[in-house]
Amino acid sequence: MSLTGTVCEQLCIGPIEAVSPTLAEMLRTCKLRAGISRAEGASKFVLGNPKAWLGIAYHEVLAATGRHSGDIDSVIAAVWKSAIDREFQRIKTHPLDRRFGVPESWPRYHLIAAMARIRAQELAAAKACSERDRQGIDGGSAEIYREQKFSGAKGRLVGRPDVVRTDEIIDFKSGDIHDDEDHERVRPSYVRQLRLYGFLVKESLGWWPRKGILIPMIGPIVEVEIEPEVCIAEANDAVRLLKNYNALVSEGSECAQFASPLPQTCRWCPFQTICPSFWEAVEPDWLGELGAAVVMGKLKEAPRTIHCGTALSLTIEIKSGTEHCLMALELAPVNSEIHPAAKYLQRGDEIRISGLSRRPDGTLRLTDRTILIPVSDLPKIVIQNTHSGQVFQE
Numbered sequence: 001m002s003l004t005g006t007v008c009e010q011l012c013i014g015p016i017e018a019v020s021p022t023l024a025e026m027l028r029t030c031k032l033r034a035g036i037s038r039a040e041g042a043s044k045f046v047l048g049n050p051k052a053w054l055g056i057a058y059h060e061v062l063a064a065t066g067r068h069s070g071d072i073d074s075v076i077a078a079v080w081k082s083a084i085d086r087e088f089q090r091i092k093t094h095p096l097d098r099r100f101g102v103p104e105s106w107p108r109y110h111l112i113a114a115m116a117r118i119r120a121q122e123l124a125a126a127k128a129c130s131e132r133d134r135q136g137i138d139g140g141s142a143e144i145y146r147e148q149k150f151s152g153a154k155g156r157l158v159g160r161p162d163v164v165r166t167d168e169i170i171d172f173k174s175g176d177i178h179d180d181e182d183h184e185r186v187r188p189s190y191v192r193q194l195r196l197y198g199f200l201v202k203e204s205l206g207w208w209p210r211k212g213i214l215i216p217m218i219g220p221i222v223e224v225e226i227e228p229e230v231c232i233a234e235a236n237d238a239v240r241l242l243k244n245y246n247a248l249v250s251e252g253s254e255c256a257q258f259a260s261p262l263p264q265t266c267r268w269c270p271f272q273t274i275c276p277s278f279w280e281a282v283e284p285d286w287l288g289e290l291g292a293a294v295v296m297g298k299l300k301e302a303p304r305t306i307h308c309g310t311a312l313s314l315t316i317e318i319k320s321g322t323e324h325c326l327m328a329l330e331l332a333p334v335n336s337e338i339h340p341a342a343k344y345l346q347r348g349d350e351i352r353i354s355g356l357s358r359r360p361d362g363t364l365r366l367t368d369r370t371i372l373i374p375v376s377d378l379p380k381i382v383i384q385n386t387h388s389g390q391v392f393q394e
Helices: 021-029 031-037 050-065 072-091 109-138 188-205 228-250 276-281 284-290 340-344
Strands: 010-013 144-146 150-152 157-159 163-165 168-173 211-216 222-225 293-299 304-306 311-321 328-334 350-358 364-374 380-384 391-393
Touching: 010 031, 021 031, 021 188, 021 228, 031 228, 050 072, 050 109, 050 168, 072 109, 150 188, 157 188, 157 228, 163 188, 168 188, 188 211, 188 228, 228 380, 276 311, 284 293, 311 340, 311 350, 328 364, 340 364
Parallel strands: 010 380, 168 211
Antiparallel strands: 144 163, 150 157, 163 168, 211 222, 293 311, 293 350, 304 311, 311 328, 350 364, 380 391
16 A cells, blocks of 8 residues: 555656745755655655644634734634634545644644634734724825735745735744744744845835734744845845756756755755655764654565554664664554555565654654655656756656
């Protein structure tokens, strides 16, 4: 049985017409990751994150707060339920995401729901005060743009800021807005995003916003100054990244020329299991920065049934990964409900496993972030040569 239940023989990396702030960050980190993210069928091999799904619902609640008046609590409840129900219906049919179960069991579900309600009520109160102030000054209210798509740089740069009003851009964030290493500094990627939004506002509306506002789920609101010259430089850099990527595609470059396999860049990449460059580069000394163990190898024997038939045990002859120093790895228990492909493995089958953690005794165990996939299920990554129409396969 395949991981996805469907045939996905290849993922085709092709040219990209326009770059968004999110895509610019991917291109800056790893062009291969950016290309795979746009390839049809890639999402079936990506394990989602309940925190991200809750973040989507959180974001939609805050966005809806500005569009509605009246009983704001009813609006919050309805929008939250609609967003959560939509995500739950999607994950029930996803080969990897369905492991996470009902929404109420997702980590931090109730906390994020409560914070969405609190932030939405704060925004509703601030909105009411702002409207009263504007009406008192000029008898009307300035136009507000909510999640409107803006375009600039002759269509090569696009973005959809959460809110644009008067002289400011507002961006809602469900996670921490500060840098992991320097907790006093706003994440540079978030600052770059605001600068690109500032450039797009100028290109689309004809005026420069004065500031960007980051509204995190927890913690104080942060303001970032929007400097036109810096925004223009940021936009030029994003377009440069796009041009460099498209040049590689048009030349029919090899997959390795798109990749930037380093532990700090691969750590959060959702495409670890399917990325050939990752498995060629990963070494045992990556483990500290990678944050989780990964192994690729061949089954020395068919999976053994353990725990009265409720789980499996795998014996793997390791070929590469963070545990390459080991000759073989005993991995158990493997829940075949979460990893159904394990039930169909045979002696000699090659597999890749990511997202493993280490027990206190040094042995490895599967977690809710583990992906186990037979190499035979992996799609081929191909590069579309836009000049000749040829496809180059990895």
